[in-house]
Amino acid sequence: MFYLRTCILFLFLFLFPFCVFAEDGSQLWLRFPNVKNGISTDKIISKGKNPTLDIAKKELTTYWQGQAVELRTEKSLKNLKDGYTIISGLDKIIISSAKETGLLYGVYHILRLQQTQSDLTHLNITEKPSYDVRILNHWDNLDGSIERGYAGHSLWKWEDLPGTISPRYEAYARANASIGINAVVLNNVNASPNMLKNEYLIKVKALADIFRPYGIKVYLSVNFSSPKVIGGLENSDPLNKKVQEWWKQKTNEIYKIIPDFGGFLVKANSEGQPGPQDYGRTHADGANMMADVLKPHGGIVMWRAFVYSASPEDRAKQAYLEFLPLDGKFRDNVIIQIKNGPIDFQPREPFNPLFGALKKTSEMVEFQITQEYLGFSNHLVFLGPLFKETLDSDTYAYGKGSTVSKVTDGTLRPAKLTAISAVANIGDETNWTGNHFAQANWYAFGRLAWNHQLGSDQIAGEWIKMTFTDDKNFVNPVKEMMLSSRETAVDYMMPLGLHHIFAFDHHYGPEPWGNIPGGRPDWMPVYYHKADENGLGFNRTQTGSNAVAQYFPPLNETYGNIETCPENLILWFHHVPWKYTMKDGKSLWDELCYTYDKGVKNVREYQKTWDRMEPYVDAERFHHVQSRLKIQSKDAVWWKDACLLYFQTYSKMPIPYDIERPVHELEDLKKIKLDMKHHN
């Protein structure tokens, strides 16, 4: 097995230089100068031998063209965790870290500086990661499909593992290491119990072995019913000793196979998944049972707060209501994984009110990189600004300045462990993410997980220069396009706080009229927009669901008062009359119309921007992106027409006549039923 893997790896590395010119996006942002060699081995000063150091050195000898590099392992830098320092002069760069992984990160740092044409001779850098665990969640199933995956099938070839090792496993690890990602959940949160079978654990080990030198730990999503389903037990009740014993044995088995195994991610009692409540137990009972067996091995439990049921209670309130009473009841190696917003990865949501509300429980953010609600891999939507919007949101949990980042990164309440996660957008397509620009979202998450103080502007700039070119004629317009793209998507999909008016199930395209008779109300668009003849929007104030009360003062007041509520969330918190006067003097209806129209216009501007870039980019990627922008442009019109024509049946007001008119018939749009699955 080892021999075969080495062979394939060798073949891959041997062929790699020849692949450089196939501009298919397979290189991601790791497009280092096209040279035969970097510096010679004798210009690398490094003590000791270690697989991670070996990778660092190989990167330098292959790509680094600057001065000599010293890689120093410095135990004194322990408080930087896997961070590092970089100090440089004309002749030498010194990278220091307490850990080898830190040294590898430092090497990627200077390679990035080289690639982005930065000055390399006066460096004095100290980097400490914002979060300890920077983790990608793969929603990959054992059958090779990916839930909400839009870039082909799963990267993990379970059938071939452990015998056959795809060269992409290492390429994947390298890409993650280059941006500081150090953890990966391999499988879907809607987890198959089979994942924990020994035959799969051996396959997981193969991946863990490849990832380890790149500083990456492997985690698994687990099905709460595993003891019953694959263990043959009578139930999976967390207070059942046999169940506890089963988990203990299983965990021991895992650690025997993968000594540095990271831990479990659990989706329990949500959307049909089993969980402790099936046995009258709490989420704490369930999480703690697992935490106890992981604890001796240093493992953790990431327990998802994304729980809601078809109750009459506003879905946006349910996670808070469920978890707040459990605050303080979780073990210290349990961390509650909370989606950025209270509903579900919408184009725009307010931050989840659980952030800061759990005072005695570790919390981590869960973002979604894969664009389930943002046009799949067809739409160009740079998520940096979305991530930042949540991280910078002030919860006021500990007074002004209690941003989501500060309540999760250990600043405001020292945490045993800090973490941040995101659902990956990676599949087995050559360009990894379906759309070349979707690579930027993987990149942005990694960079922000490392340092949440980075600006979207800087991240986009780095990524463009690394991925395409540093020609400012390209960088500036493309960056401008990327930075505005998320707001544009909000504009043409669901502006002003509208949410979840997507087509049923697959979530591609508009379906504001969605209301399946007998279906779960909280899965229906009409539940979320509440359009009627009076107005539009979900009343979450005191006169409505009172979800505003879950926010700390003064946010409960700010959001709860229609006059002070930010207009980009006004329909999230208020049922607003059609003729309500917005801050710019327009009626709500007119504002809605102009905003949808702005979205369409902006996408058309992106097309113009991109077409002008043709001289600066290879034909292959140029045409690929051009083609996706065409789809986005058509989709934007589809969204605009569907939403305006539908809401117009309630507003009874004309679309302002200076706006480009709909080209669709509402009745035709209602007939569209795309044959899309959750996954490719």
Place this chain on the structure above:
Amino acid sequence: MFYLRTCILFLFLFLFPFCVFAEDGSQLWLRFPNVKNGISTDKIISKGKNPTLDIAKKELTTYWQGQAVELRTEKSLKNLKDGYTIISGLDKIIISSAKETGLLYGVYHILRLQQTQSDLTHLNITEKPSYDVRILNHWDNLDGSIERGYAGHSLWKWEDLPGTISPRYEAYARANASIGINAVVLNNVNASPNMLKNEYLIKVKALADIFRPYGIKVYLSVNFSSPKVIGGLENSDPLNKKVQEWWKQKTNEIYKIIPDFGGFLVKANSEGQPGPQDYGRTHADGANMMADVLKPHGGIVMWRAFVYSASPEDRAKQAYLEFLPLDGKFRDNVIIQIKNGPIDFQPREPFNPLFGALKKTSEMVEFQITQEYLGFSNHLVFLGPLFKETLDSDTYAYGKGSTVSKVTDGTLRPAKLTAISAVANIGDETNWTGNHFAQANWYAFGRLAWNHQLGSDQIAGEWIKMTFTDDKNFVNPVKEMMLSSRETAVDYMMPLGLHHIFAFDHHYGPEPWGNIPGGRPDWMPVYYHKADENGLGFNRTQTGSNAVAQYFPPLNETYGNIETCPENLILWFHHVPWKYTMKDGKSLWDELCYTYDKGVKNVREYQKTWDRMEPYVDAERFHHVQSRLKIQSKDAVWWKDACLLYFQTYSKMPIPYDIERPVHELEDLKKIKLDMKHHN
């Protein structure tokens, strides 16, 4: 039969007032004031009794609300043909004509004036029709289908005739009479021989009887092979005495059944139809044979010049080459029916060079009202300007000022008979023409056939006021839209002289790449646009097909010189280099791009215009037109994208970057194969 017909008619007329408020377009432009009654019978002064006069009086007693009306038959007005005079004072209007039909036309004239809010008390009008025969050609088949029909099935219910009489037959005759149309070819020029069978002639008689009081004569398209196919003769050779005898007997039979039968329309030796050339005879031999047997009855032959074969000769030249040698060889009751342009009813063509070239032969124009090449009944294209463009074209046949109208209306060479024809757009849909605005094309043809000096502006204005409202907030913008609509269609379909780059066979949508292997070259778009790396367009100058030589001086020079050729025909006559500098300084390629884009923008403006009209028009017609404009808007983008992306593969130049970018992929567009028939 008579009883049944009367019953149905009665029912129709009884129900008619109740239908007025169903704004379904069935009333066409005949939307007279909604009153219970017009003037009383005693205010109508008229001598004699006649079915035509009865209709005139009924229209007055039903709709006329002004002063008393005297209808005078004045033989002295014979030189006005079926024209009339109108003189009015405060108390009385006198309408005079040599013919009862003229009096009926006069009544429709004053009703139109009443409807368009004109002054009715100082009238002093003399009207003489521009053409004697003002004829609609129906391309209706005996099976109820219509070739190039986009408004349902045939109005003629052959299976039900003569027993059952649809009330629409009379409504059709009334509409025609109201605009001066006095002739109708009932069946497709691709004629079934069965049309001449006695069983069908009896059905034709039923229609003729209904049309007669409205001043309308019936004509038939005949299949040249009829003697052989339904007569059982050995052949249909026009010099075969038996054939001549067959036609004589058949014609006598027709006239016995329909004493005022108009004559024959013949498509011979074209697109697979039989003709005299099948027997080595000329078109003159064929036409004269028929003319001879029609002559004693006062009937005429309309012989189509639309003949071309798959020869290496430029299709645009073939009709001229075929017919010029026959000039002077036709009987005086033969009239050559010539399509307005030398190819086939394209969005824009130069006039057909046969006009004025046949010096000793009567010529008539054939227009196409049905929008075979103009977006079917989906696109709003007002054809007034197209008709005028041909009629006003100066052929220079008799020196400057020899317009097509003057060489066909008897001005420049006294003709025994003058005529003008157009292929109807009428079907059995409630609104007659599929698109409400297509009614205006029927109307415009009738009005121009009556008076080719009318301006498109006046015609559009009349039609709008009669069909919708005389509110200037509606009339002005809608008229502006109509008047520019033909140029807009040219812009988004085939500007600058491009032609025949439609999808194969059905002609809906673009197919500039069309080039079916082994297909007839002259049916392929590439034959017409001749795009290559050097440029675009059909070289019809001396260095090319020399079609320009078929035009009289100075047009042969004007068209033949790229510097003087009108730019709206430049690609018709020249193969123009992509970088050729147009008069506005742009390259040909850029000009092409901007023109297609202008077409798209204009359609979007029409949508805005129309949507603003909502307060002035009933909901039913408003939404119907709105819906068609949406289709037109999408189609315009489709045309633009298809043509620009395709031609770009030759020009290799970028679409100017300030132009809205394509939203389609060329390869996807090439895959579109619409399942459309010639007819509904």
